[in-house]
Amino acid sequence: MRKVILALSVVAALATTSCGTKKKLAACEAKNKEIQDLLNTATVKLNTCLSEKEALNSQIDYLKKNNNDLINNMGNMTTLTTQGAQNIEKALESMKEKDLKISRLQDALTKKDSVTLALVTSLKKEVGISDPDIQVNVEKGVVFISIADKLLFKSGSYLVSDRAKEVLGKVAKVVNSKPTFECMVEGHTDNVPYKSNGILLDNWDLSVKRATSIVRVLTELGVQPKQLIAAGRGEFIPLVDNLTSDNRQTNRRTRIVVMPKIDEFYEMIEKEMKTLSQK
Template identity: 75%
Template sequence: MKKIVLSLLVLSFSMTSCVSKKKFTDLEAKQKATQDLLNTATVKLNTCLTEREALANQIDFLKKNNSDLINNMGNLTTLTTKGAENLEKSLESLKEKDLKISRLQDALTKKDSVTLALVTSLKKDVGMDDPDININVEKGVIMISIADNLLFKSGSYDVSDKAKGVLAKVAKVINSKPDFECMVESHTDNVPYKGGVLLDNWDLSVKRATSIVRVLQSDLGVSPKQLIPAGRSSYIPLVDNDSPANRAKNRRTKIIIMPKIDQFYDMIEKEMKNMSK
């Protein structure tokens, strides 16, 4: 399973309501902790599958031995007491491990099913024929990447009317999942920002993120408790900033829809503890 790497860096901007750097540091730590937990659960799951296969082989071996004894002696009484006890213990152990594996697989399947359903819904509503919009699943969360030429004018942080139509469809999904969080992550190219009251690309990326958050909250009715604005400046480019076309690719906003997976990982942790008993 792919490793979740979600770096969160928030710039506190005096004219905006951005979340604090501490909150994003805590969120980043929480995301890493949950990924570590999921990785551990996956290792446990693979170990159980291996043990189940070994037990199945052991059962086959015991059955063959018992069958040979029956054939040779012509009487079921030749089945030794020890062999019968071993077979019974193996069957009981296999049954217990199957139950634990089934619970883990159900939890993983439930999370994947919810994520897949949301992605399918978004792709249907937003439309995949727009080259400026990309929707997929990365590291267990839904990523909607929107090119800045659809959201803003060059050097501006005012959300365009065209973008509001796309954001309305995103808001519909968020509003249908009140237990989900939505991070708005803005990226710029490496061309220094000049003019206006903003200082640099840090300010511009944060201001663009908060502008989208305000549209989602004020115009589209998304609960502010679900929203997280984040500015990343020019430090996470998709491609080298060595041409106008590449710089255009790097100017983007990612809307990350994240299930609140506390309950999911609590369930995983509980099953892990049961497996260790």
């Protein structure tokens, strides 16, 4: 009987122990599941954070690159701005120099025009513009004295008349007052063919001979030979057509051109340019 009771006691104890273990096991399994859920949640959050971190790192790298580019661009812009300011300053200086050069050249031209105007006034006063056969005018800064051939020569002749010498004496007086000026004498004819006399062949020869005759008279009147130029233009530069007698008479003329020496004028300009370059 005791053995039976002992056996039943052992069985009861085992049953009781088994029930307690199952409860603990169930509790452990529940706890394990909870921990596993937490671990899974933490893993998901960790992966999310890692992804966000990678995206942030990429964004940071992008921002750093942009920042560096901006810094470099600011440096370039500063360089460009400085360079631009220097270029503008140089351009302004160049403009000032050009304006000064233009002003100097204008002054030189004004001086030349003043001399020309004074020369015209003297010529008109001395020669007398009341005579319709004598014209004094200015074209492009050069003084022209045009004298009809009927005052100077007989038809077909290159011998200077006494009346012409009186007129040329007045011209010589003005030219002598301008020793640095040049005086070019141009002979012009109409288009009527010249009858050759064995010495002169045509109108061109006649115009040249008339020019040299005038030049010789001017030298006799005191004009320096080095100031004089003789030129024959023949019939090739008429003032009007040669269809009428009056028109042909108009075209038969001697033109005296009084002008500053071109090389002296350029020397005057060069002098002004050198003066500018030294400033």
